[in-house]
Amino acid sequence: MQVVSISSLKGGVGKTSVTLGLASAALAAGIRTLVVDLDPHADATTGLGVRAGSQLDIGRMLKVARRARLSENVVPSGWVAAAPDSDGTKTLDVAAGSAYAGIYDRPDLGRRDLRRLSTVLAGATGYDLVLIDCPPSLNGLTRMAWTASNRVLLVAEPGLFSVAGTERTLRAIELFKQEFAPNLVPAGIVANRVRPGSNEHTYRLAEMRSMFGPLLLSPHIPEQANWQQIQGAAHAVHQWPGDAAKNASELFDDLLANLVQKGRTRNRVKR
Template sequence: MPAKIVAICNQKGGVGKTTLVTGLAEMFSQVLELRVLVIDADPQYNVTSALGVEQPEFTLNDVLAGDPDQNQKIMPGVAADAVMLAGDAWQPRMTRDESYPALHLIAAERNLATRERDSMIARERRLRTALRGMVDEFDIVLIDCPPSLGLLTVNALTAATHALLVTEPRVSSVEGLNEIATTIGEVQENLNEDLVPVGVVINKVRKGRSDQTHWIEQVHEKWGDLVLDPVLSDRELFSKAQAAAAPLRSYGSAANPLRDDLEKLARTIWNGVQL
């Protein structure tokens, strides 16, 4: 079965995409026992660091730059050259295929930002070409998009089978959600007619905040059944785990409420992308 490629995106930063991507990667690999590839398409490389990888030798920037001996042409499947293991802490204790560790990464670096200025023909399709064929080694691929509507985000959406939108309940993030939805529509019309929105995740929710309640209602009103349950709470443990480059399981029972919510989301997303 071809891999499901999920681009995780929002126009605005600060909505907790990194913690969502790493949390879902943990659930898919360690709980659902899937073969997972995470692609860090954000030049801030937060997902790369959070997954325990420092100073990678070959990154997504190198992949998208193309072959210098072939006039920067992208060779189909070349992204395989950039695949590396996530840090040891992120590997499942047991997988269905012990010879194939379940969590892999294509890392980002700061110079990835230069790809926003690429002017090659079919520049929006470079990631799609680079992934062709090689992603079938995995069950699911998660692409962490940058917090903008630039060329890197368009590349991710053009390569993806599904889009997962993430927001927090505040005005700028909800506006960013609407803007990325417009971009998804344009990508569907012009570059990737098979792209399907798999859902909207509401992140960084704090109990008792009346202003957040208003924006949660606005998201439900606009997106209806695409809004996924449960919402994710704004917990300090998320930030601690990211800073320590450690999965939530490292924090024992203190992480159980977050892990339970993420597992429910992961199962819902996995069921959704298989329809």
């Protein structure tokens, strides 16, 4: 099981969108996936079409981490039933987000609290992949996600502030790794909302390539006109009609393949 945090210092760069795109690709590929919505805004939970029942949300699971019983509290994504070739074996579950998780989003979270998500995820069975959608800060919740992860996927827009923020985040991962999570590595950087005709974006992408080298993943995700409409309908991009959605689906298929493959190579090297 690979556990990947999707993080950035900044809000609005596309963490949730990339999480949802990868989840959609994983569902289409039959990769058994759990999305943990660690952002108190709970946008991923909304986008995944989750209908809350009596399950505990992630904040409440973290609170009782040792007794949390993850498998009883995950909720199937509303996307699963609509998956074209869903025969009941496809798995896309969600540990639902809620404002309650915000009680852990402090800068001074202690070592014991940092382990809460790892403790909850110890009960994760039957998944190949866990995607953790992080809040837009490096406070307690993101650090808790990193503690529970093998890898961190960063999302950045090709703009000055976002590139600078990505560099700071990479440094923060390095420091965090030394102190708390020796096995943690960056999974790479996804450039999102790229406008192909923009000189500024072309310049920033070249800058990112020279700063981050092979950490800059391909493909880049372009700015997409119907993105908000698809998300607003709580649909998987793989289930949305039209060529634009099909192109976006293929980009996320490739991104997921690169991500999963990198994880495998790394595991082989480790062994």
